[in-house]
Amino acid sequence: MNSKTPICDFVKKYAEQNYVRLHMPAHKGRCFLGYENRDITEIDGADSLYDANGIIAESEHNASVLFGSAATLYSAEGSSLSIRAMLYLTRLKTANKGRKTVIAATRNAHKVFALTAALLDIDVLWLTDERENSSLCNCLITPKGLNETLKKLTIPPDAVFITSPDYLGNIADIKGLSEVAHKYGSLLIVDNAHGAYLKFVDGKLHPIDCGADMCCDSAHKTLPCLTGGGYLHISKTAPEYLKTHAKEALGMFGSTSPSYLILQSLDNVNGLLFDGYADKILKAAHAVTKLKQTLKNYGWTLLENDEPLKITVDANANGYDGRELANILIKSKIMPEYYDRDYIVLMFSAENGDKDISALGSALKDIQLKEKISRKFIKLNPVSVMSMQQALMSPSETVNIQNALDRILACPTVSCPPAVPILYGGEIITRESVELFEYYGITEVKVVK
Numbered sequence: 001m002n003s004k005t006p007i008c009d010f011v012k013k014y015a016e017q018n019y020v021r022l023h024m025p026a027h028k029g030r031c032f033l034g035y036e037n038r039d040i041t042e043i044d045g046a047d048s049l050y051d052a053n054g055i056i057a058e059s060e061h062n063a064s065v066l067f068g069s070a071a072t073l074y075s076a077e078g079s080s081l082s083i084r085a086m087l088y089l090t091r092l093k094t095a096n097k098g099r100k101t102v103i104a105a106t107r108n109a110h111k112v113f114a115l116t117a118a119l120l121d122i123d124v125l126w127l128t129d130e131r132e133n134s135s136l137c138n139c140l141i142t143p144k145g146l147n148e149t150l151k152k153l154t155i156p157p158d159a160v161f162i163t164s165p166d167y168l169g170n171i172a173d174i175k176g177l178s179e180v181a182h183k184y185g186s187l188l189i190v191d192n193a194h195g196a197y198l199k200f201v202d203g204k205l206h207p208i209d210c211g212a213d214m215c216c217d218s219a220h221k222t223l224p225c226l227t228g229g230g231y232l233h234i235s236k237t238a239p240e241y242l243k244t245h246a247k248e249a250l251g252m253f254g255s256t257s258p259s260y261l262i263l264q265s266l267d268n269v270n271g272l273l274f275d276g277y278a279d280k281i282l283k284a285a286h287a288v289t290k291l292k293q294t295l296k297n298y299g300w301t302l303l304e305n306d307e308p309l310k311i312t313v314d315a316n317a318n319g320y321d322g323r324e325l326a327n328i329l330i331k332s333k334i335m336p337e338y339y340d341r342d343y344i345v346l347m348f349s350a351e352n353g354d355k356d357i358s359a360l361g362s363a364l365k366d367i368q369l370k371e372k373i374s375r376k377f378i379k380l381n382p383v384s385v386m387s388m389q390q391a392l393m394s395p396s397e398t399v400n401i402q403n404a405l406d407r408i409l410a411c412p413t414v415s416c417p418p419a420v421p422i423l424y425g426g427e428i429i430t431r432e433s434v435e436l437f438e439y440y441g442i443t444e445v446k447v448v449k
């Protein structure tokens with residue numbers, strides 16, 4: 001390794017040398033917001049993200065060493081870009097096979113997955129939660145359940161796509177699922193947007209260590225990285241073509257002006273990790289585990305999730321609508337990551353110190369617990385009548401959800417976060433789905449004309 005942070009080193013030196021900047025961006029390094037001096041473009045020596053053979057390639061190599069992957073490539077456009085690339089890579093698998101690409105995916109997939117599948121005309125076989133009562137964000141699939149589904153198919157899917165961790169912090173049995181997927185010759189792809197840090201805590205929790213062929217991580221969600229920083233990891237055991245085509249796949253969808261601030265931030269994360277930042281993550285994970293226990297001792301019911309740095313409060317079980325409870329926390333100057341009627345998601349990172357841990361502990365200690373509210377579960381049995389691409393490309397109109405009964409959804413309408421669609425394009429809007437849209441506060445949807 002030449003340097004732990006080659007991109008940062010290069011830009012810092014460039015900024016110090018006071019060049020006359022006759023290149024983009026037009027702020028010319030002058031200070032408007034405060035960081036413009038280090039915001040550059042592909043000048044001499046700065047390498048080029050989608051054709052990397054200099055400092056960016058070196059930095060990405062450093063990241064691959066840290067994550068133990070065959071290749072770790074940067075995204076300056078979050079996991080969204082990596083998801084698009086992973087679907088394109090799956091599409092390549094079926095090139096010249098004379099049939100459409102098929103991916104089996106859990107129904108809690110992020111909307112980018114659905115929109116990209118629609119654009120690439122990939123057929124999706126939706127895998128539904130194996131339990132009766134599940135919420136929008138989670139979708140439990142066991143290796144046994146996946147095996148049951150796959151063995152009934154005449155042609156196995158080209159890939160199995162799962163979201164793990166989900167927004168509530170549940171982690172799937174990736175090892176078991178990858179063994180089943182591989183038995184049928186399918187790739188195992190994981191949306192690990194919420195789990196970059198899992199590589200650096202106890203146990204082998206990162207998908208790349210559990211048998212996934214590839215996964216995306218949003219570095220910005222759980223590591224000290226600017227918003228937009230993400231990874232596409234290809235595992236050492238994945239088919240070779242994934243590594244060969246991964247750059248091209250990212251370049252297919254990414255901006256030709258990726259942010260060098262974000263690239264420096266990704267590069268800087270490597271430096272921190274090489275210098276022992278994992279210890280800080282581990283310490284935070286232990287502190288949050290302790291806090292979870294303290295909250296339980298106060299009588300709070302938490303979702304029994306597996307994510308060490310995420311606390312999900314089951315609002316209803318504690319007598320609250322999640323929105324009401326979130327407002328109490330916000331008034332105490334604690335801002336949750338996400339809340340809906342049922343849950344509040346509180347995300348910690350290594351940057352939340354003891355003060356933040358005790359702030360949440362004290363705030364929740366002061367809130368009076370109430371009689372459990374029974375939750376209403378609305379079970380959907382979605383019926384698709386046209387492909388997601390057909391639905392997306394059809395003439396469409398926006399209608400009030402009350403007038404959408406029996407219409408065909410054109411494209412997913414979601415609130416973000418969590419950006420998990422209730423229905424996907426091409427599916428019929430039933431009475432139950434209208435109810436569920438309303439439950440999540442969605443009042444208008446786009447339907448096929």
Ligand SMILES: Cc1ncc(COP(=O)(O)O)c(C=O)c1O
Pocket residue numbers: 077078079080081110112163166167191193194218228230417418419
């Ligand atoms: C599960 C999941 N996947 C993918 C994404 C997209 O990630 P990004 O915002 O980094 O593009 C998100 C964003 O919230 C997410 O929650």
